Amino acid sequence: MSDKHDPSLSEGSDAGEEQANVAAPPAETGTGTDGADAAPAGTHGPTHREQDRPSVLHQILSGSALMSVLAIVLALFIGGLLIAFADQETRDASGYFFSRPTDTLAAGWSAMWDAYVAMFRGSVFDWQAASFAAMIKPLTESLVFAVPLILAGLGIAVGFRAGLFNIGAQGQIIVGAIVAAWLGFAFDLPPVIHLLVAILGGAIGGAVYGGIPGLLKARFGANEVIVTIMLNYIAVYLISYMLKQPAFNPGRTGQRSPAVAPEATYPLLVPDWLVPGNTFRLHWGFVVAILATLFVWWLLERSTIGFELRAAGANPAAARTAGMSVGRVILVTMLIAGALSGLAATAQVLGTERSLTAGVAASYGFDAITVALLGRSRPWGTFFAGLLFGALKAGGFLMQSLTATPIDIVLVVQSIIVLLIAAPPLVRAVFRLPSPGSRSRRQSRSTTKEVTA
Amino acid sequence: MKLELRGITKVFGPLVANDHIDLVVEPGEIHALLGENGAGKSTLMNVLYGLYDPDDGQILLDDRPVTFKGPGDAVAAGIGMVHQHFMLVPVFTVAESVALGYEPTGPAGALKLDEARRRVAEISERFGFDVDPDALIEDLPVGVQQRVEIIKALSRDAQTLILDEPTAVLTPQETDELIGIMRELKEAGTSIVFITHKLREVRAIADRITVIRRGKVVGEASPTSTETELASLMVGRSVSLTVDKEPAQPGEPAFSVENLSVVSPTGTVLVDDVSFEVRSGEILCIAGVQGNGQTELAEAILGLEEADSGRMLLDGEDLLRLSVRERLRAGLGFVPEDRSTDGVISSFTIAENLVLDIYDTEPFARGITMSPAKVAANATHRAEEFDVRYTDVQDPISTLSGGNAQKVVLAREMSRPLRLLVASQPTRGLDVGSIEFVHKRVVRERDQGTPCIIVSTELDEVLGLADRIAVMYRGRIVGIVDVAAEEGGVDRDMLGLMMAGVPMDEARAQAAEHHSVLGQADLEEETP
Numbered sequence: 001m002s003d004k005h006d007p008s009l010s011e012g013s014d015a016g017e018e019q020a021n022v023a024a025p026p027a028e029t030g031t032g033t034d035g036a037d038a039a040p041a042g043t044h045g046p047t048h049r050e051q052d053r054p055s056v057l058h059q060i061l062s063g064s065a066l067m068s069v070l071a072i073v074l075a076l077f078i079g080g081l082l083i084a085f086a087d088q089e090t091r092d093a094s095g096y097f098f099s100r101p102t103d104t105l106a107a108g109w110s111a112m113w114d115a116y117v118a119m120f121r122g123s124v125f126d127w128q129a130a131s132f133a134a135m136i137k138p139l140t141e142s143l144v145f146a147v148p149l150i151l152a153g154l155g156i157a158v159g160f161r162a163g164l165f166n167i168g169a170q171g172q173i174i175v176g177a178i179v180a181a182w183l184g185f186a187f188d189l190p191p192v193i194h195l196l197v198a199i200l201g202g203a204i205g206g207a208v209y210g211g212i213p214g215l216l217k218a219r220f221g222a223n224e225v226i227v228t229i230m231l232n233y234i235a236v237y238l239i240s241y242m243l244k245q246p247a248f249n250p251g252r253t254g255q256r257s258p259a260v261a262p263e264a265t266y267p268l269l270v271p272d273w274l275v276p277g278n279t280f281r282l283h284w285g286f287v288v289a290i291l292a293t294l295f296v297w298w299l300l301e302r303s304t305i306g307f308e309l310r311a312a313g314a315n316p317a318a319a320r321t322a323g324m325s326v327g328r329v330i331l332v333t334m335l336i337a338g339a340l341s342g343l344a345a346t347a348q349v350l351g352t353e354r355s356l357t358a359g360v361a362a363s364y365g366f367d368a369i370t371v372a373l374l375g376r377s378r379p380w381g382t383f384f385a386g387l388l389f390g391a392l393k394a395g396g397f398l399m400q401s402l403t404a405t406p407i408d409i410v411l412v413v414q415s416i417i418v419l420l421i422a423a424p425p426l427v428r429a430v431f432r433l434p435s436p437g438s439r440s441r442r443q444s445r446s447t448t449k450e451v452t453a
Numbered sequence: 454m455k456l457e458l459r460g461i462t463k464v465f466g467p468l469v470a471n472d473h474i475d476l477v478v479e480p481g482e483i484h485a486l487l488g489e490n491g492a493g494k495s496t497l498m499n500v501l502y503g504l505y506d507p508d509d510g511q512i513l514l515d516d517r518p519v520t521f522k523g524p525g526d527a528v529a530a531g532i533g534m535v536h537q538h539f540m541l542v543p544v545f546t547v548a549e550s551v552a553l554g555y556e557p558t559g560p561a562g563a564l565k566l567d568e569a570r571r572r573v574a575e576i577s578e579r580f581g582f583d584v585d586p587d588a589l590i591e592d593l594p595v596g597v598q599q600r601v602e603i604i605k606a607l608s609r610d611a612q613t614l615i616l617d618e619p620t621a622v623l624t625p626q627e628t629d630e631l632i633g634i635m636r637e638l639k640e641a642g643t644s645i646v647f648i649t650h651k652l653r654e655v656r657a658i659a660d661r662i663t664v665i666r667r668g669k670v671v672g673e674a675s676p677t678s679t680e681t682e683l684a685s686l687m688v689g690r691s692v693s694l695t696v697d698k699e700p701a702q703p704g705e706p707a708f709s710v711e712n713l714s715v716v717s718p719t720g721t722v723l724v725d726d727v728s729f730e731v732r733s734g735e736i737l738c739i740a741g742v743q744g745n746g747q748t749e750l751a752e753a754i755l756g757l758e759e760a761d762s763g764r765m766l767l768d769g770e771d772l773l774r775l776s777v778r779e780r781l782r783a784g785l786g787f788v789p790e791d792r793s794t795d796g797v798i799s800s801f802t803i804a805e806n807l808v809l810d811i812y813d814t815e816p817f818a819r820g821i822t823m824s825p826a827k828v829a830a831n832a833t834h835r836a837e838e839f840d841v842r843y844t845d846v847q848d849p850i851s852t853l854s855g856g857n858a859q860k861v862v863l864a865r866e867m868s869r870p871l872r873l874l875v876a877s878q879p880t881r882g883l884d885v886g887s888i889e890f891v892h893k894r895v896v897r898e899r900d901q902g903t904p905c906i907i908v909s910t911e912l913d914e915v916l917g918l919a920d921r922i923a924v925m926y927r928g929r930i931v932g933i934v935d936v937a938a939e940e941g942g943v944d945r946d947m948l949g950l951m952m953a954g955v956p957m958d959e960a961r962a963q964a965a966e967h968h969s970v971l972g973q974a975d976l977e978e979e980t981p
Contacts, residue, residue, distance in 0.1 A: 304813040304821045311809070314798045320757060321787070321795040322810035323778030 065381070068374050070427050072388070075416035076116075082412060083115045083405050084108030115405040122398025123391035133278040138394060140270065140282040144352055146390025148173070148344040148364045150289040153371030153382045154296045155210070155340030160377040161300060162333040163313035168213060168228025169341045170365025171235030172206040176342030178242055179205030181349040181356035184260030186247065194263040195350065199288070202346035203339040209235065210338020211331065218327035224334070232365070240358050248356065257356035266351040285347035289383070292343060297379040299336070309333055341365070370414055373421050389414065454515055454531055454612040455480055456501075456644060461510035463496050470496040472668040473510070478613060483635060483645045485659035487652075489687055489884050490855070493668040494648045498615050501646075502534045503527040533606025534615040537622070539598050543591035548573050550590055551605045576604050580637045595742075596627035603634065607643075614638065615646045620654055624742045625912065625949025629969040632658050650687070652680040653913075688885045696917035698896045700937065703732040703920065707904040708873050713763035715749045715928075723749040723758075725928035731873070731904040736895065738919035739908040742952050746928035747908045748790055751877045754906070755787045756780050767873055781810050784872030786898075788862055788879050790908065792855070796862045799851040803843055804832035806850045807865050839864035840890060856887030863894055874898055877908040892918060916943060924951040932957030945969075 084090050090111055093103040121128065123142045129135045152169045159166035180202030189197060212231060216222035240255070242248050248257045266283035300306040311319040312329040320326055348360050371389055375381030396410040420427050427433075456478040463471040470493045478484045488494045499505045501512060503521030511518050514530055521527045524534075541550050552569035559565050573586040582600045590598060599619060606614055616635075620628045635645055635658060649655060655662055655676065662674040664686045672686050685691045709730035715723045724746045731737045739747050752758040754765065756777040765772040772780055781787065789795035797806045808817050808828050816827045832846035839860045843853060850858055859879070866874070876895065880888040895918060899905050909915050915922055922934040922943065931951045936943055946964035951957060 302823055302825070304818050304823055307805070307812050307823060311798055311801070314800045315794070317794045318796060318798050318809070320777065321755070321789050323776070323781045325776075325778075 065376070067424055067427055068376060068381070068385070068421065070431055071374070071417050071420035074420055074427060074430060075413045078416050079409055079413040080112040080116065081108075083409055084111050086406070086409075087111035087404065111403070111405075115399050115403045115409070118399040118402040118405075119392075119395035121395075121402075123395030126398075131277065133275045133280075136275070137278070137280060138398070140278075140280040141394040142387065142391040143286050144281050144283075144390070145393040146386045147285045147289045147347040147351070149367055149371050149389050150383050150386030151292055151344035151347060152341045152364055152368035153375065153386050154292055154379065155206075155337040155344070156368050156372035157375060157377040157379065157382045158296060158300070158309070158340065159333055159337045160372055161306075161313050162309045162329060163316065164217075164330065164333060164337075165225045166210070166213075166228055166334065166337050167225055167369065168210060168231050168365070169337075169344070169368045170361050170363075171228065171232040172209045172338045172341035173345040173348075173361040173365050174235040174239050175209040176202040176206035176338075176345030177349045177356055177360045178239060180342070180346045181257055181260060181360075182248070184264035184350055185258040185355070187264075188261065189263060191263040194261060195265070198260070198264040198350055199343070199346045202349070203342040206342020206345060207335045207339040210334045210336075210341065214331040214334025214338075217334075218330045224330075239356075239360070243356065243358055255358045259355045260350055264350060265354055266347070281352060283347075283351040285351040288343060288347065289386075292340060293379045293383045296340070296382075300379065305332060341368075344368070367414065370418050374417060454644065455513075456532075456613050456646075457513040457516070458497070458501065459511045459513065461497060461500055461507050461512070463493075463500055463505055464508050469668050471500065471507070474665070474668075474670050476663055476670070478644045478646055480612075480644055481639055481642045482660045483639055483647055483658055485647045485649060485655045485662045486665060487649060487655055487662055487674075487683065487687055488665035489650055490882050491884075492665045492687075494665055495617065496668075497665070498534065498617060498646065498648060501527070502532060502615065528609050528611070531610055531612040532615065533603075533609060533611025533613070535599065535602040535606060535617065535619060537618040539602050541590045541598060541601060543589075545590055546587050547584055547590065547593075547601050547604075548586040550601055551586075551608050553605075555609060572608050573604055576607050580607075580634060580641070582634070594627075595622045596624070596630065599623070599631065600634070603638075607638075611643070613644045613646065615648070617648045618650075619647070620649065620651060622743065624953050625945065625969060626953050628654070652683045652687075655683065656680065684885065692885050692889070696892045696896065698918075699900070701735045701899065701920040703735040704902060705733060706730045707733040707768055708906075709764075709766050710750075710754075711764040711766070713750070713753060713765060714761045715746075715753050715758050716761040723928055724753060727763075727925075727928070727930050729923055729930060729933060731906055733904050734899055734902045735920040736899050736905040736907055736918050738915040738922045739906065739925055740912065740915045740919075740922050740948060740952060741910065741925035743910050745925045745952075747910075747925050748877065749928075750925070751787075751790065751875055751906070751908050754780075754873075754875050755785065778810075784870060786866035786869065786871045786874040786876075786903075788859075788866055788874075788876035790877035790881070792859055792862060792881075797850050797858055800849055802832075802847045803836065803841070803850050803853065803861060804828050804846040806861055807832045807835050807846075807868075809865060811865075811869065835864040835868055836861075839867075839894070854884075856883045856890075859883055859887065859891065863891060867894065867898060871898065871903045874903050874905045875908075876905070878910065879907065880909075880911070880914060888914075912945060912948060915948070916945070922948065924948060924957075926952060926954040931955070932960075 085108075087107065090104060090107040093107045097104045122138050124139050126135050126138050129137070152173060155169055155172070156166055180198045183198040183201040184194075187194065187197070209231065213222070213224045213227040216227055217224045243255045243257065249255075250258060266285045268280065269282045269284055269286055270278055270280045272278065300310065308319065308324050308329045309332070311322070311324060312326045316326050319329070344364060345360070348364075349356055353360065367389055371385045372382050374388070375383070375385035392410045392413065396407040399405050399409075400407040458474060458476040461471050461474045462469065474497055476484075476486075476497075486494050486497070496505065500507045503523045503526050512521070513519070519530055521530070527534075542553070545553065548566055548570040551573050552564070552566065557565045557568040570586040573584065576582065577584045577586075582604060584597060584600055584604065590601065593601070599622070603614070619631060623631060635647070638645060647655075647659060656678070659676050662676060662678075662683070663670055664672050664674060664683070666687060666689055671689070674683055674686060681692070711728050713724055713727045717723050727750060729737065739750065741747055749758050753760050754772070756772070756775065760773050767783065767785070770783065772783070775783060793799065798809065801809075805812075805828065808831060812818060812823065812828070817823060817831065829846055835841075836843055836846065841853070841857050841860045841864065843857065850861060853861065863879070874895070879891050879895065883891065895905060895907065907914075907918055909918075919936055921936060924931045924934070931954060934943055934948070934957065944961070944964045946967070946969050947957075947960045949969065950960035950963055955963065
């Protein structure tokens with residue numbers, strides 16, 4: 001381009017007017033900010049229509065990676081404070097805080113330090129273990145926990161990118177698990193084929209269950225949040241009903257299905273010749289998670305489906321004007337999201353547990369929402385967020401057994417992460433980061449710039 | 454009251470929105486603040502109204518420095534503001550609206566609406582506003598709602614009235630009445646700051662004109678300056694206010710709408726039995742005041758609004774049976790009215806926005822795999838062709854100014870072979886340079902034989918572009934004016950009357966008898 005423009009001028013003039021809009025308290029009423037410079041009536045500056053909700057999402061998802069990291073750091077710090085407060089020694093020392101405050105601080109610090117060291121040893125590397133295999137076993141355990149989180153998290157992330165709050169990963173995991181387990185134990189197929197059939201079945205089961213809210217929203221405008229939450233309940237009761245049926249519970253012995261046939265299980269990932277004497281539970285589901293992450297990246301960034309999906313998520317009105325069928329996008333998105341949750345289910349029933357229990361989904365479906373948020377709905381972001389949460393889960397066990405710290409602290413840390421990610425200004429305030437800047441500028445720009453120009 | 458702004462400076466981040474602006478408004482003066490969109494007029498007035506804190510500078514009332522902590526202070530000091538978008542509650546009566554925020558109360562906090570009502574009646578009578586205190590806001594036409602806002606300001610003893618783009622929402626006749634009101638107020642000693650970018654209005658009513666460009670006062674002008682002089686001052690270079698075009702060479706009728714009706718889900722008739730045709734190689738402008746069914750008509754042509762009845766034939770093919778995508782693929786180019794909501798996706802890159810409705814066709818996609826390289830190459834090419842000023846095609850489109858974003862939309866819609874172009878408000882909010890460019894491209898498209906439908910509420914644009922003008926009022930087409938057949942050009946007053954629903958012949962007769970203030974101003978310019 002011969003005449004690239006001078007951003008300082010025309011860009012700047014926009015930016016200012018935008019900030020103006022942010023600054024003016026009753027901005028949406030158009031209090032004489034740039035709306036005022038606009039042309040005729042009825043255009044009331046931002047005519048949001050369906051944009052309201054995606055813009056909330058947009059706000060959460062457009063945060064920088066830095067915000068995610070800071071949220072984790074802050075959450076771990078707050079968790080540490082709670083560990084210290086819950087520690088008996090610290091509390092005893094605080095009894096004479098005013099005579100010797102250093103005792104309290106030292107005790108609190110050591111409680112926090114011990115807990116997090118234990119967590120690290122339980123999730124990444126245990127240098128006190130006897131053999132190399134035992135030393136890195138915690139890492140493989142973290143990965144085992146991470147697999148369903150990553151897969152279901154990807155499902156949630158795809159939904160977020162399309163502007164959908166899919167709260168139904170839990171139900172989709174359960175239904176996927178029922179189908180995958182049934183295919184796994186009720187049939188007798190050759191190796192490999194049996195596994196593929198079971199995986200496919202799990203994905204389809206999840207897809208169908210995710211497709212229901214998608215169809216209801218696309219056809220009748222039903223709110224996907226409400227529908228998916230309700231479907232979660234149905235899934236919970238469906239699985240306990242299934243486990244009472246003779247097909248799933250032939251021996252009538254408790255709430256556990258027959259074991260999945262060995263041909264239908266994910267092989268272990270780390271062969272004995274590589275790490276001799278290992279007892280790793282890590283299975284090929286982890287490879288599935290990596291492949292799924294690659295697939296989702298391709299889907300979102302390189303396929304026409306992803307283009308439509310992102311368009312419908314960012315601005316459904318513009319997507320419709322460009323000739324896209326937003327209803328179809330919603331349905332397709334929910335099918336894909338459900339299928340990914342179904343894959344998460346296969347990691348559990350065909351890999352880790354190898355049979356179906358009522359608690360197969362644990363809280364993976366809900367943790368996955370946090371994972372997707374923390375990963376800002378980017379495929380690789382979700383992948384690493386899943387790894388982190390897997391590590392928190394794995395590390396929590398050792399922390400509980402080695403120190404007096406209850407495992408619930410992990411839940412607290414996770415919850416604080418969600419809280420912080422949902423409130424970027426809070427994190428900014430804590431770390432004294434420069435205020436709104438890029439985010440608010442970008443947001444208000446989209447709505448006000450047009451009328452300014 | 455004499456109002457003086459001294460060295461007002463307001464900085465937003467890297468941008469200096471107001472750079473040492475000095476402004477003096479004498480008592481009883483109509484002072485026009487003229488500038489392009491984004492020049493900083495509104496920022497300045499928001500500083501004056503107490504919405505922003507100036508970073509530097511002083512506000513003086515009758516030579517006494519004052520500081521406003523908020524609009525409350527400004528109102529108390531006698532400054533009233535009428536925003537472009539009215540701040541009225543639709544279900545309130547006029548009296549209630551005027552009282553809102555300053556409710557006269559009796560003992561125990563009981564509302565004394567009678568007093569508010571009396572106040573409205575009093576002001577209304579004094580200035581000949583003709584406003585019923587008990588009418589509901591939502592039942593009032595826009596022009597009258599604006600008067601309610603003015604009454605509201607006056608009821609708080611405003612001695613300086615700020616009118617922010619007051620004519621944007623009015624019909625020419627309502628504008629005329631507003632001008633009358635402004636003169637009455639001036640007679641009564643009220644000073645008026647009149648913010649606008651419309652040159653004709655400025656010339657017609659202002660006593661003094663201050664021109665602002667890029668946050669700075671670039672000059673004062675007298676109302677006797679010509680429009681071209683004012684425009685050059687406003688833009689900073691000489692501009693052509695007329696659209697250069699050859700007479701149309703219309704061909705066969707290419708697109709016809711027959712008895713089209715659009716009914717909203719709530720049963721309101723939005724487009725009422727509309728019929729017209731467009732020939733290839735001509736521009737049909739749909740004129741009218743905002744909200745008279747033009748938006749719905751345009752959206753019905755694209756298929757976003759479902760037609761209730763009627764037919765729509767493009768080269769003999771009934772469009773109503775096609776989906777939005779099929780219509781786009783059939784050669785319909787569509788520039789939506791609201792760029793930000795319908796035209797672009799602000800978080801998408803410039804390149805992505807340039808293929809928003811062709812992303813799944815060759816060469817941008819094979820099967821469902823997209824080629825980012827092709828998308829980017831297309832973007833570079835189109836951006837150059839349409840003179841889009843950008844830094845990187847992979848930047849979000851939100852980094853572009855409004856004019857450049859609109860060029861992106863045009864580039865996208867005009868890059869396919871078109872059989873029909875529909876553009877709604879193609880120049881809304883754009884700077885003069887971009888407006889010239891957009892008009893040029895539309896005319897070029899016409900000259901290539903494409904039938905064009907331009908929906909516009911700006912009479913200047915309509916008169917500049919149109920080969921024929923269809924005026925809409927309340928969902929119906931009042932009449933279609935053939936520009937070439939009008940001797941001595943199309944009469945603005947006639948169009949104005951038609952926009953208020955007066956049938957064409959009647960409008961012609963009325964316009965011949967009586968010229969509006971703005972029409973008069975035009976005549977004066979033509980015969981200096």
